[in-house]
Amino acid sequence: MSADEAVFELRELSCYYGSFRAVRDISLSVPHNRITALIGPSGCGKSTLLRSLNRMNDLVDSARTEGQVLYHGVDLYAEDIDPVEVRRRIGMVFQKPNPFPKSIYDNVAFGPRVAGYSGDMDELVERSLRRAALWDEVTDSLRRPGTALSGGQQQRLCIARAIAVEPDVILMDEPCSSLDPIATLRIEELMHELKENYTIVIVTHNMQQAARASDITAFLTVDQDRAGYLVEMAPTQQLFTMPHNRLTEDYITGRFG
Amino acid sequence: MEQATGQGSGATTSEPEGESSSLRHAFEEEIQAARDDVLRLGAMVEAQIQRAGEAMMQRDVELADQVRWADAEVNALQQQINLTITSVIARQGPMARDVRELLAFYHAAAELERMGDYATNIAKLAQQLAAEPELPIFRQIPRMEELCREQLRAAMRALVDVSEEEARALCRRDDELDGLYNSVYEDAIALMQASPQRAQQATHMLFAAHHLERLGDRVTNIGEDVVFLATGRVEDLNP
Numbered sequence: 001m002s003a004d005e006a007v008f009e010l011r012e013l014s015c016y017y018g019s020f021r022a023v024r025d026i027s028l029s030v031p032h033n034r035i036t037a038l039i040g041p042s043g044c045g046k047s048t049l050l051r052s053l054n055r056m057n058d059l060v061d062s063a064r065t066e067g068q069v070l071y072h073g074v075d076l077y078a079e080d081i082d083p084v085e086v087r088r089r090i091g092m093v094f095q096k097p098n099p100f101p102k103s104i105y106d107n108v109a110f111g112p113r114v115a116g117y118s119g120d121m122d123e124l125v126e127r128s129l130r131r132a133a134l135w136d137e138v139t140d141s142l143r144r145p146g147t148a149l150s151g152g153q154q155q156r157l158c159i160a161r162a163i164a165v166e167p168d169v170i171l172m173d174e175p176c177s178s179l180d181p182i183a184t185l186r187i188e189e190l191m192h193e194l195k196e197n198y199t200i201v202i203v204t205h206n207m208q209q210a211a212r213a214s215d216i217t218a219f220l221t222v223d224q225d226r227a228g229y230l231v232e233m234a235p236t237q238q239l240f241t242m243p244h245n246r247l248t249e250d251y252i253t254g255r256f257g
Numbered sequence: 258m259e260q261a262t263g264q265g266s267g268a269t270t271s272e273p274e275g276e277s278s279s280l281r282h283a284f285e286e287e288i289q290a291a292r293d294d295v296l297r298l299g300a301m302v303e304a305q306i307q308r309a310g311e312a313m314m315q316r317d318v319e320l321a322d323q324v325r326w327a328d329a330e331v332n333a334l335q336q337q338i339n340l341t342i343t344s345v346i347a348r349q350g351p352m353a354r355d356v357r358e359l360l361a362f363y364h365a366a367a368e369l370e371r372m373g374d375y376a377t378n379i380a381k382l383a384q385q386l387a388a389e390p391e392l393p394i395f396r397q398i399p400r401m402e403e404l405c406r407e408q409l410r411a412a413m414r415a416l417v418d419v420s421e422e423e424a425r426a427l428c429r430r431d432d433e434l435d436g437l438y439n440s441v442y443e444d445a446i447a448l449m450q451a452s453p454q455r456a457q458q459a460t461h462m463l464f465a466a467h468h469l470e471r472l473g474d475r476v477t478n479i480g481e482d483v484v485f486l487a488t489g490r491v492e493d494l495n496p
Contacts, residue, residue, distance in 0.1 A: 207350075208350055240353060240356075241353060241489055242488070243353050248353075249353050252352040253354060254278070254280075
């Protein structure tokens with residue numbers, strides 16, 4: 001699969017919570033093995049959009065979607081699609097590191113065990129921790145609780161946990177917002193390494209982070225009806241130096257309310 | 258998805274004041290201060306060119322000396338602009354038009370500083386020429402000097418107005434300077450052939466014309482900065 005091919009193809013996607021429309025008519029494509037950043041003011045629906053990519057919104061009772069999310073050409077919301085399998089292929093890392101109250105080893109092994117993984121678990125745990133750039137720091141303490149790690153290490157543990165089930169896509173919802181600049185840099189470097197093998201979509205409030213770490217940036221904002229919509233999506237380098245849309249320009253240069 | 262609304266040359270110079278935060282306002286004041294300093298530098302360099310040209314044609318050694326001393330002020334202002342812009346970039350993390358504008362100012366200041374050096378070189382030549390027994394005969398030099406200043410003023414206007422059209426127009430006008438320089442070159446060769454004892458004078462005048470021609474090229478570089486600022490594109494407008 002080449003980078004030009006889309007992993008996700010969104011067609012006029014709208015997401016509702018009850019009667020409230022959180023995002024409206026979003027059409028975009030997410031390219032393979034690239035980092036796509038979603039930016040925009042609070043309430044513009046970027047987290048909702050992110051969560052729609054692995055049907056995480058299904059867990060909210062009142063949530064429903066209109067339009068289509070095609071994943072490798074397959075409609076993710078079709079009736080015969082198993083949301084659990086969707087979430088295995090499309091992993092998620094959250095704002096606050098949320099390791100299970102288990103050992104480092106078990107945190108990583110949890111997903112594969114649930115999925116009935118029959119290979120060499122030690123090898124899989126090591127490989128996942130190495131890919132998450134955490135192995136060297138925890139190799140002697142795999143039996144210690146994951147919650148005993150520092151914030152940045154916990155977040156890398158969560159990334160290792162996501163990687164362990166061998167997903168295709170990693171969704172990240174403000175993964176660095178609770179981390180210090182050094183831990184943030186490690187995560188950004190890690191994202192850069194991971195994109196060789198994974199497609200990454202990241203929601204971030206930190207525009208410098210989007211500018212530094214992503215390949216493509218989508219800017220969303222809210223209208224009077226409070227539904228978020230896509231204003232502009234472009235290669236990151238272009239969006240931050242020469243945005244096409246005045247709304248993007250005003251947002252990224254800090255000319256907002 | 259909407260595309261390309263309201264983004265043209267000069268379209269976003271002023272912003273709705275009431276909506277901006279006070280931090281954003283302070284940031285805009287810093288950009289404005291950098292813009293003002295670049296304009297001030299442009300005016301200083303313009304005066305330097307004018308006085309250097311006058312010193313040459315009037316054989317005024319005193320005036321040439323003043324030009325040479327004043328170059329330190331040009332350099333100091335350029336350094337101050339560099340520090341200001343470096344500090345703004347480090348603290349504000351400017352994006353989009355803001356970063357293009359600051360980079361355009363930074364580069365324009367460097368070009369202006371270099372133009373100041375050319376004016377100083379012409380002042381040095383003026384002092385050497387003043388020692389020659391004959392009056393200078395190259396009447397193209399005052400016209401070149403005048404044209405350089407016109408071009409410099411146009412470049413400063415284009416920079417402030419973010420006028421892509423004005424920038425492109427001034428780059429086209431550089432051809433006239435090139436033509437005048439070629440004519441000085443031919444006259445200098447002819448003079449050296451006809452009167453070998455005036456070869457030194459001819460060479461000095463040729464150098465002066467060369468500095469003015471180069472000065473004109475630096476002005477077109479500022480024109481390119483304006484096009485970059487207006488469009489985000491890097492173009493060679495004086496190939």
